[in-house]
Structure formats: C-alpha cells, structure tokens
Amino acid sequence: MFSLELLPEAILFGVLLGCFYAAVSIGLSVAFGLLDVPHIAHPAVMVFGAYCTYVLGRYGWDPILSGLVLMPLFFVLGMGIYRFYYETFEKRGSEAGVRGLAFFFGLTLIIEVGLILGFGVDQRMVEAAYIGQSLRLGEMRIPMRMLVAFSVAVLLTVGLTLYLSRTFTGRAIKAVAQDEPALRLMGANPVRIKQWAFGLATGVTALAGAMLIIVGPVEPSLDRVYIGRTFAVVVLAGLGSMTGTVAAGLILGISESIVLMMFGASWAPAVAFGLLLIVLGIRPQGLFGR
Amino acid sequence: MRKSGTPFWIGAAVVVGAAALAAWLITNEYYFFAGYIVVTFVILATAWNILGGYAGYVNFGTAAFFGLGAYTSVVLIQSIGAPLAVQILAAALLSGLLGFGAGLLTLRLRGIFFAIATVALIVIMETLFINWRYVGGATGIQLLRPSPIPPFESYTKMLFVGQVIMAVVAVAVARYMETSWIGRGLRAIRDSEEAAECSGVPTLKLKLAACTVSGALMGAAGAPMPMYLSFVEPASTFNLTYSIGALASAMVGGTATWLGPVLGALLLSTIQQIVTVTISNEMNVLVVGVLLVVFVVAAPEGIVGLLRKLRRAK
Amino acid sequence: MTGSALLRVSGVSKHFGGFTALAEVSLEIAPGERFGLIGPNGSGKTTLINCISGSLRNDGGSIVFDGEEISALPAYQRTRRGIARSFQVPRPFSSMPVVENLVVPLEYVVHRGSLHKADTRAEAMELLHGIGLADKAETPSSRLTQVELRKLELARAMAARPRLLISDEAMAGLSSSEIDEILKILFKLNESGITIIMIEHIMHAVMRFSQRVVCLDAGRIICEGTPAETVANPDVQRAYLGA
Numbered sequence: 001m002f003s004l005e006l007l008p009e010a011i012l013f014g015v016l017l018g019c020f021y022a023a024v025s026i027g028l029s030v031a032f033g034l035l036d037v038p039h040i041a042h043p044a045v046m047v048f049g050a051y052c053t054y055v056l057g058r059y060g061w062d063p064i065l066s067g068l069v070l071m072p073l074f075f076v077l078g079m080g081i082y083r084f085y086y087e088t089f090e091k092r093g094s095e096a097g098v099r100g101l102a103f104f105f106g107l108t109l110i111i112e113v114g115l116i117l118g119f120g121v122d123q124r125m126v127e128a129a130y131i132g133q134s135l136r137l138g139e140m141r142i143p144m145r146m147l148v149a150f151s152v153a154v155l156l157t158v159g160l161t162l163y164l165s166r167t168f169t170g171r172a173i174k175a176v177a178q179d180e181p182a183l184r185l186m187g188a189n190p191v192r193i194k195q196w197a198f199g200l201a202t203g204v205t206a207l208a209g210a211m212l213i214i215v216g217p218v219e220p221s222l223d224r225v226y227i228g229r230t231f232a233v234v235v236l237a238g239l240g241s242m243t244g245t246v247a248a249g250l251i252l253g254i255s256e257s258i259v260l261m262m263f264g265a266s267w268a269p270a271v272a273f274g275l276l277l278i279v280l281g282i283r284p285q286g287l288f289g290r
Numbered sequence: 291m292r293k294s295g296t297p298f299w300i301g302a303a304v305v306v307g308a309a310a311l312a313a314w315l316i317t318n319e320y321y322f323f324a325g326y327i328v329v330t331f332v333i334l335a336t337a338w339n340i341l342g343g344y345a346g347y348v349n350f351g352t353a354a355f356f357g358l359g360a361y362t363s364v365v366l367i368q369s370i371g372a373p374l375a376v377q378i379l380a381a382a383l384l385s386g387l388l389g390f391g392a393g394l395l396t397l398r399l400r401g402i403f404f405a406i407a408t409v410a411l412i413v414i415m416e417t418l419f420i421n422w423r424y425v426g427g428a429t430g431i432q433l434l435r436p437s438p439i440p441p442f443e444s445y446t447k448m449l450f451v452g453q454v455i456m457a458v459v460a461v462a463v464a465r466y467m468e469t470s471w472i473g474r475g476l477r478a479i480r481d482s483e484e485a486a487e488c489s490g491v492p493t494l495k496l497k498l499a500a501c502t503v504s505g506a507l508m509g510a511a512g513a514p515m516p517m518y519l520s521f522v523e524p525a526s527t528f529n530l531t532y533s534i535g536a537l538a539s540a541m542v543g544g545t546a547t548w549l550g551p552v553l554g555a556l557l558l559s560t561i562q563q564i565v566t567v568t569i570s571n572e573m574n575v576l577v578v579g580v581l582l583v584v585f586v587v588a589a590p591e592g593i594v595g596l597l598r599k600l601r602r603a604k
Numbered sequence: 605m606t607g608s609a610l611l612r613v614s615g616v617s618k619h620f621g622g623f624t625a626l627a628e629v630s631l632e633i634a635p636g637e638r639f640g641l642i643g644p645n646g647s648g649k650t651t652l653i654n655c656i657s658g659s660l661r662n663d664g665g666s667i668v669f670d671g672e673e674i675s676a677l678p679a680y681q682r683t684r685r686g687i688a689r690s691f692q693v694p695r696p697f698s699s700m701p702v703v704e705n706l707v708v709p710l711e712y713v714v715h716r717g718s719l720h721k722a723d724t725r726a727e728a729m730e731l732l733h734g735i736g737l738a739d740k741a742e743t744p745s746s747r748l749t750q751v752e753l754r755k756l757e758l759a760r761a762m763a764a765r766p767r768l769l770i771s772d773e774a775m776a777g778l779s780s781s782e783i784d785e786i787l788k789i790l791f792k793l794n795e796s797g798i799t800i801i802m803i804e805h806i807m808h809a810v811m812r813f814s815q816r817v818v819c820l821d822a823g824r825i826i827c828e829g830t831p832a833e834t835v836a837n838p839d840v841q842r843a844y845l846g847a
Contacts, residue, residue, distance in 0.1 A: 038402045088587050097401055098480075099586045101348045102541050106586065109534065109579030116572045224530070228413060231406045266428070270417040273410035280407055281395045471711045471719060478697050478708050485695040487679040488657055488688070490713035490764055494678070546699075 003261065009140045010261045011254055016146040018253020020215060022246045023153030024208040024226070025233035026160055030201040032231075033240040034177040035194050037085060038097070040104040043226035044111040045202060049074060049209020050218045051115055057126035057213075064128075064152060067210025071203040078202025082195045108223060115220035123217035131214060149211045156207060160200075161242040173197040177240055228272035236279045238286030247287060251275075298465065302458045309454040313447040322450040326518060328559040329453040330511050334532060335539035335551035336460045337507035340467060341500045342537065343545025346480030347401050351392075351408030352536040354415045355385040355505045357528040359512030364425045364522055367433060374452065378513040385509020386502045393501035397494060416528035430523025433516050449514050460507050464548040467503070476500060508536075534575065535559070538582045544592025553593050608671070610635040610799050611656070611768060615665035618651055618823075625651040627823040628665065633768070633801065638794050640814030640831070641803045644843050647820040649803050650692060653770050657689045658682040669768070684713050688766035690757035692773045692803075696745035703728045703741040705756060709764040728763065735759045735789055751782050758789060769793060770801045775809055783809055811835065819843065 024046060031039040049070060056066040089100040125131075133144040164170040175183050176193045183190055212218060233252055237244030256271045279286065313322070334352055341347050359381035366372035366380055388411075396407040420428045435445045442448035467473050475496050478486035487493045516522045535558060543554020558578060565574040589596055609632040618626040626648045633639050643649050654660040656667060658679030667675045674682055688709075697705050706728035715722040732738040735755050740748065745756060754774050761769055771790065775783045787809060794800050804810045810817065811831035819827040819834055821843040827834055834840055 032402075038405075040405075098342070098346050098348055098545075099541075099590055101402060101405055102537065102586045103583055105348075105350070105537070106579045106582035109575055110583065113572050113576040113579060117576070224409075225413075227406070227409055235403070235406075266420060267417060270414050273413045277395065277407055277410050277414070280399060280403055284399050284403065474700075474704070474708055475712060477699055481697040481699050482695040484659055485691060485697065485760075486708070488659065488683055488691075489709040489760060490680050490683040490716075491708065492678075492680045492712075 006261055007258075010257045012137075012140060012142065013146065014254030014257030015250060016142070016150045016253070017257055018250035019153040019157070019246070020146070020149045020211060020249075021229055021233055021253050022249025023149075023156045023211065024205075025230040025237075025249060026157055026242070026245050027201040027205040027208060028230045028234050029237065029240065029242065029245045030160075030173070030204075031198055033234055033237070034173060035082075035197055035201075036177075037082070037090075037198065038101045038104055040101065040227060041107040041111065042201075042205065043223040043230055044108040045074075046205045046209045046212060046226065047218060047220065047223045048111055048115065049206040050213040050222075051119060051124065051209075052206070053210040053213050054119075054124045054126055054218070062128055063126045063210045063214050064148070067152075067207040070206035070210070074206035075199040075203035077199075078205075079195050079199035081202065082198035086191060086194070112220050112223055119220070121219060121221075123219045124213070125217045126213050128214070145214050149215050152207065152211055156204060157242070157246055160204060163200075164242060169193070169196060173200075174240075225269045225272070228269065228276060232272040232276040232279070235276060235284070236286050238288040241286070241288035244286060244288035298462075302462065306451075306455055306458060309451050313442070313444075313451050319444060319446050322444070322446045324563055326446070326450045326453055327563070328556065329450065329457050330515075331535050331539055331555040331559045332457045332552055333453070333460045333511040334508055334536040335543065335555040336457070336464050336548060337504045337511070338536040339540040339545055339548070339551045340464055340507075341497075341504040343540055343550070344468060344473060344476040344480065345497055345500050347397070347497065347501075348405045348537070349408045349501075349504070350405055350533050350537070351411040352508055352533040353528045353530060354408070354411040355388060355508035356512035356515075356532045357412075357415055357419070357524070358385050358388055359509030360515040360522055360527050361419055361425055362509065363513045363516050364431060364433070367516065368424070368431075371436075374514060374517065378456070378510050381513035382506040382510040385512075386506030388509075389501045389503075389505020390498060392505075393498045397497045397501060412528050412530070412533070416524050419524045419528070426523065428524060430521060432521050435517055435520060445517070449518055452514060453511075456510060460511075461548050461552060463503065463507065464551075467500070468548055472496065472499070531575075534578055535562070538578045540592075542581055542585045542592055544594030546591065547594060550592050550594045557593070608635070609633060609668075610637075610670060612668040613652075613656065613665070614668070616652070616655055616662045616667060617664040618648075618655055618660060618662050625823050626655070626662070629820070629823070629825055630665075631818055631825065631828070633799060635767075635799055636794070636797060637799055638813055638815045639799070639801045640810040640817040641801055641820065642805070642807075642810055642817060642834070642840075643820035646822075647843070648823040649820055650772060651823075652820065653689060653772055653801075653803065656682075657687055657770060680712070683709070683764055683766070684716070686765075686767035687770070688761035688764040688768070689770040690754075690761045690772055690774055692776070694750075694753035694757045696748070696753060696756055696760075698744070698746040700745060701742045702737060702745050702748070702756060703732060705745050705760050706731055706763040709760060713764040731759050731763055734792075735762075736785070751778055751785075754778070754786065755789075758786070762793065766798060768799045768801070770803070772803050773805065774802075775804060775806050787813060807835070 028039060028042045031037050031042060052070055053063050053066040057063060130144040130148045134141045135144055135147060164174055172188055172193050176190045229252060233245060233248045236248035252272060252275060255275060256268055259271050260268050338349060338352055342349055362381040362384050363377040366377050392411055396404045419425060425431055438445040438448045475491045478491050479493050479496060483493055539554035539558045540551040542558060544550030561577060562574050565577055585592060611633040614630050615628045616626055617628055629652060641649050655662040658677060662675055666673055669685060669687060707724045710724040710727055711719060715724060729738060729741060732741055737752060737755055740752060748756060758774060775786055790800055790813060802810060802813055814831055817831050817834040818825055819840045826839045826843060827837045
C-alpha cells in the first residue's frame with residue numbers, strides 16, 4: 001500500500017538502486033547503444049563476473065578489489081568475443097542479424113547452465129565489512145552495501161563518460177558509432193576501435209558483477225531479470241547516451257522501489273519490462289536518443 | 291506456377307494415419323506421453339519459424355503465447371467446462387490477438403527491439419497470472435480430466451493424436467505462407483526491409499500477419515497442456531524452455547522451409563528426452579545452447595541446408 | 605511552371621535531432637521530364653529522395669504526386685501510386701535469384717489482386733531481357749557484379765511500372781561504357797513516358813541526360829535551370845569546389 005511516510009525512504013533507496021542499475025547498464029550502452037551489437041548475453045556475463053567475485057571472495061578477497069582485478073581479464077575476454085562476433089556475423093551483412101542474436105542467446109544459455117553446473121542453483125553471497133550494516137539518516141535506514149555500490153557506480157559512470165569524451169580513443173569510439181566511413185578516411189581502423197570498445201564494455205561489466213553480488217545474493221538465473229533491467233535502461237536512455245543511462249537508471253530504480261513498497265516483491269520484476277514496452281511503444285528513441 | 295501439393299497431403303495423411311494406428315496398437319502410455327511433448331515442439335518450432343525464419347524477426351517470447359493458450363483453457367474449463375476443441379480455438383484467438391498487439395507495439399522497430407520486447411512479454415504474462423487467484427495464482431491449479439471422446443479409450447492417446455493433427459495443420463499453414471506470394475514478401479522483408487517497402491510490399495501488415503498467425507499457433511499448441519498434465523502453474527508454463535526449444539529447433543533444423551523446424555524439433559526433443567532422463571535438465575539446456583551456437587556459426591542453413599549440400603555433392 | 609506538375613514538392617524540411625538536412629525545399633517536375641538533381645556530398649539529395657519515396661517522413665511542407673498529397677503515406681503505397689526508386693548502395697533481395705527479385709514488385713504492385721491471371725515470371729524475364737540481365741536470371745542476386753547489381757536495382761524499380769522513377773547514383777564507380785549502357789536504358793524508359801529524376805555525381809552524364817537540373821547545397825536549392833545554366837552558375841561551382 002502507498003505510504004507517505006515510507007515514500008522518502010523508498011525514493012532514496014530508488015536513487016541508490018537507480019545509480020546501480022545505470023552502472024550495470026553502461027557496458028550495454030556501449031556494446032549495444034554505440035556499437036550496435038545485439039549483446040543479449042551482457043547480463044549473463046555480468047552474473048559470471050559476480051560468480052568470479054564470489055570465488056575470489058572464498059579466498060578472502062574484498063569484492064570491490066576482485067572486481068577491479070577482474071576488469072583487465074574481462075577486457076581481454078570482451079575483445080575476443082567481439083572479434084569472433086565480427087568475423088562470423090557482422091561481416092556478412094543483414095542476414096547475419098538474426099544469427100548474431102541467436103548466437104548471443106546461445107551464449108547466455110551456455111553461461112547460465114555452466115554456472116548452474118558449477119555452482120548449483122542456490123544463492124551465493126560474499127562477505128565484507130560494509131555488507132549487513134546500515135546507516136541511520138534521521139528516520140531512514142540505508143544499507144551500507146547500497147551506499148558502497150552507489151559510490152562505485154558513480155565513479156564508474158563518471159569515469160567512463162569522461163573517457164569517452166576526453167580521450168582520443170574514447171572519442172574515436174563515439175565517432176565510429178556515428179560515422180564509420182569518415183573514421184576510415186581518417187586512417188583509423190574501425191574494427192580495432194570497436195574491438196577495444198567492446199573489451200572496455202566487458203571490463204566494466206566485471207566491476208558491475210562485483211557490485212551485483214555486493215548488493216544482494218546471486219543465482220544463475222539472475223541474468224534473466226537483468227536482461228529486462230539493462231535493456232530498459234539502455235533503451236529509455238536513448239542508444240549511446242551516457243548521461244541518458246544515468247537518468248534512465250534513476251527512473252527505473254525509483255519506479256521499482258515504489259512498486260516494491262506498494263505491491264511487494266512479486267510485482268517488481270515486471271517493472272523493468274513494463275517500462276521497456278512502454279518506451280518502445282511511445283518513444284523508441286528514448287530520452288536522449290540520436 | 292506452384293509445385294503440386296499432392297505429395298505433401300499424402301504425407302500428411304500418412305502421418306495422421308500412423309499416429310492413429312499407433313494409438314490403437316501400442317498400449318504403453320509412456321510413448322504417447324513423451325510423444326506429445328515432441329509433437330508440441332514441432333508445432334512451436336513451425337510457428338516460430340513463420341516470423342523468425344521467413345521474416346527474420348527473432349521471437350524469444352514463445353512461452354508467453356504458449357502459456358496464454360494454456361491459461362485460456364484453464365479459464366474455460368473452470369468457468370464453463372468447455373470441450374477441448376473450444377479451448378484450442380479460444381486459445382488460438384487470444385494468442386493471435388496478443389501477437390497482433392505485441393506486433394503493433396514493436397514491429398515498427400528494428401529486429402532486436404522486437405526480440406527484447408518478446409522477453410518482456412513472458413515476464414509480464416507470468417507476473418499477471420501469478421497474481422490471479424482464479425486460475426490458482428503462484429501455486430497453480432489442479433484439473434480433472436473428463437472422459438476421452440470415443441473411439442479413444444485413453445485421454446493421453448487422444449491428446450497425442452490431436453496434437454499430431456494440429457502439427458499437420460501448423461505445417462500446412464507454414465507451407466502455404468512459405469510458397470505463396472506472402473512468403474516472397476516475408477523473404478523480401480528479411481533480405482532488405484527498406485527495399486521491400488519501396489517495391490510495394492506492405493511490410494508492417496505482413497509482419498503483423500506473420501506475428502498473429504505465429505502467436506495463434508503457439509497458443510493452440512498450449513491449449514491442451516492443462517489436460518495433459520492435470521496441473522498448471524505459472525513458473526513452468528511460462529518457462530523459457532519453450533522459447534529456447536522453438537528457436538533452437540528452427541535454427542538447427544533450418545529456417546528457410548517448413549521442413550527445417552520439423553526436423554529440428556524432432557531431433558532436439560529426442561535429445562531432450564534422453565538427456566533429461568539420463569543426466570539432468572540443466573545438461574539438456576547446455577546441449578541445446580551449444581548446438582544452437584555451433585549451427586548458427588558453422589551451419590547457418592541448418593540440417594536442411596546440410597542435406598541439400600550433401601545431395602549436390604553426390 | 606503552371607499546369608499539371610506530376611510531382612510538386614513545397615517547402616519540405618527534414619531534421620535529424622539538431623541537424624537540418626532539408627530546409628524548405630520546393631520544386632516541380634512535369635510529366636515526362638528528365639530531371640537532374642546534383643549537389644555535393646551531404647547536401648541532402650538522398651534525404652530528399654527518401655522523403656519523396658516515403659522511406660522518411662518530411663517534417664514540414666507538402667509533397668503532391670499527381671494531384672494527391674502523399675506526405676503521410678507509407679512508402680509501399682507511394683510505390684503503388686507510381687513512384688519507384690533505386691538505391692544508391694544496391695539492396696538486392698539476396699536470398700532470391702535475380703528473376704525473383706523482379707517478381708516481388710510485380711506481385712505486390714502491378715498484379716495486386718489478380719495474381720492467378722498473371723505470369724509474373726515471364727514478365728520478369730522480359731524486363732531482364734530489356735536490361736541485359738536475362739542470362740543471369742537464375743543466379744543468386746548475392747553473386748552479381750557491381751554493374752549487374754546497379755542494373756538489377758533499376759530493373760526492380762522498373763518492374764513496379766512506375767510513372768516516376770528515381771535513380772539514386774546508379775552510375776557511381778562504373779566505367780565509361782557501363783555508364784553509357786545505363787544512360788541508354790534510362791533514355792529508353794523516358795521515351796516510353798516515364799518521368800525520371802536522376803541523382804548523379806558524374807557531371808557529363810547528368811548534363812547529357814537532364815532537361816532541367818536542380819542543385820542542392822546544405823539542404824537548400826541554390827540553383828535551378830538548364831544543364832548549361834547550372835554548370836555556369838558560380839554558386840554551384842563554389843558548392844562543389846569549396847569556398
């Protein structure tokens with residue numbers, strides 16, 4: 001039920017959640033929004049990252065540290081995936097669109113089942129000093145883990161946005177999204193740039209996975225609800241817009257939080273997908289779309 | 291100038307005749323229980339291929355249409371005790387409407403947005419039915435089978451033969467769409483939607499038609515499910531397995547003709563039965579996933595394509 | 605120009621976000637005319653064509669074809685009313701053989717509603733003969749050379765039996781004799797009464813072919829006149845060579 005007293009807390013929680021959603025979606029914003037790769041497997045890769053963090057956690061590693069260490073490894077993985085995708089599908093034109101989609105779908109299945117076979121279907125968690133504690137802010141209680149995820153999310157988003165707008169490679173990435181032939185004429189190799197960008201997106205996803213397991217326990221099927229959340233954010237943002245990703249994340253986070261408060265957990269997964277359908281129906285180019 | 295349909299219809303009659311004969315001669319119900327699932331996937335894969343293979347719009351939401359069909363039956367059984375034929379027709383109608391509506395919302399966009407929207411459909415449908423007490427909510431509902439229609443003595447056998455007939459109908463519909471001017475238009479859309487539109491093809495209308503027919507067939511396939519299991523609940527009814535099975539069957543079998551989904555469904559369902567029973571359910575999904583990736587990468591025209599190449603090489 | 609223009613474009617604008625691709629473009633084309641559209645890269649030629657054919661919707665202004673306002677019509681309905689176009693980068697139906705590419709417009713435009721009476725394949729073969737592709741009829745269209753692809757683009761547009769045919773840079777990158785081949789085809793079409801808009805960069809082709817020429821630059825018309833007038837126009841020269 002709707003409670004005016006609980007509303008501020010719900011909104012605050014929604015803001016923290018929203019920034020977290022923005023951060024986990026930002027890899028997809030690059031991979032799909034800028035590079036036009038039908039990367040349905042993005043959430044699955046993130047869940048995979050969460051499990052890697054879990055494994056490192058068993059050796060006592062702090063999850064954020066794990067995430068940072070995993071980033072370069074995932075970067076290389078991402079470059080490999082893109083290379084394979086490019087050679088097999090993108091080169092061959094429009095027919096390949098369907099097959100590329102099916103490929104990433106198959107990849108999602110393989111990752112999800114691989115995780116089930118490796119870790120079982122039970123939920124896994126990590127432990128850290130900041131997980132389990134809450135901060136008191138007047139009448140409201142804010143879980144520490146949300147604050148941590150929020151901080152990391154902000155740093156990540158700001159960092160990536162700055163990278164894309166200030167550095168040479170970053171701007172090349174944005175350029176290749178807008179006008180590939182022009183870039184080619186300037187002497188840059190679009191495939192190399194896209195490969196780098198995809199690697200970057202995947203590297204960022206490693207950290208997103210770490211945040212995922214900080215925010216809550218993970219299980220192999222978590223990727224399914226995050227397909228809805230990440231794509232809802234990316235589409236609502238408008239393809240390729242980094243600032244849009246933050247705004248869209250906030251909208252999703254707050255909506256989910258309020259629905260959670262009013263109707264309970266059984267309705268929450270539908271929020272992201274419902275939002276996605278509404279955006280696709282009314283304004284498919286999103287808030288800041290090209 | 292059309293190829294003669296006679297061999298096809300003869301083949302169809304043989305298939306239905308064989309099913310009826312089997313129902314008469316074989317007593318072990320397990321074969322029909324398992325066979326029902328295999329035939330269901332033939333229908334789902336065929337239906338999927340109308341939109342996914344012919345027009346090139348990948349649909350991940352088979353489970354949504356299938357589940358809607360199943361729950362339509364539940365509502366009809368609970369409210370007026372409707373017979374099976376009515377359930378199937380109503381399910382086809384409602385799922386067709388869902389296909390039309392979803393298509394209207396998303397088919398004006400690019401393929402991947404349609405694909406993601408279909409995932410959304412499953413989640414939304416599942417959420418709706420979880421929260422609807424009349425059909426059992428999250429815990430599900432148990433149903434009593436009525437007596438089978440004579441000459442059938444076993445309800446399972448009756449459902450199996452019914453499903454075989456439905457499969458023949460589905461394949462006939464797909465075959466008609468494929469070989470007619472409709473199929474040509476869909477292929478033009480798949481090859482280059484913009485050029486198709488400029489060549490006079492009403493792309494949105496054709497896509498909507500494909501989406502509606504596809505959804506209706508999927509719903510019809512789901513209608514007998516409640517009676518088959520005597521039990522329905524949202525999680526297993528709106529299960530991604532149906533979406534995976536339909537998509538993978540069509541892509542592994544070959545998306546260009548109606549034969550591909552049939553072969554693919556037969557193959558994958560058989561594998562599914564064997565692996566799930568001998569190893570595990572998860573391993574089955576893994577096998578399907580690997581097969582999908584392998585075929586999509588190495589044999590894009592599916593089994594049908596491979597067979598064609600073999601024939602040419604001889 | 606007074607009298608019945610076949611195509612009347614009035615004040616058409618098109619924006620992409622903050623970028624204005626077309627700014628209040630107006631022109632008229634008479635039936636049977638050979639009309640040339642030139643302009644430097646990025647001047648809006650293809651955007652204008654897309655607005656006329658229906659691949660894009662214009663943001664402002666009106667487009668009247670044969671007395672009917674068509675701005676709100678989807679592309680396939682404009683094709684059925686008699687506007688056909690070829691694509692700058694050829695877009696064949698690559699899963700189909702060459703002849704089947706032509707069957708599509710024949711089935712969906714010309715013989716709509718009377719398919720059982722038509723022998724679309726024979727008609728398609730006739731068209732292929734006329735354009736010199738008959739021996740490639742059963743070849744998968746994905747295997748054609750550049751010239752053949754361009755011819756197929758034109759043939760497919762012709763198969764819709766248009767009254768207005770828009771040829772979008774059909775000659776780019778072709779050899780001199782290939783250009784002559786395409787020009788011959790276009791002249792022949794025009795003789796049979798089809799109005800033709802030609803977008804081209806190859807100046808001698810446009811000037812040989814067109815009765816009137818319009819030059820676009822940065823979304824505006826900067827010159828309209830005979831080929832000779834256009835070539836001599838200082839604004840046109842500046843647009844092509846830079847300020």
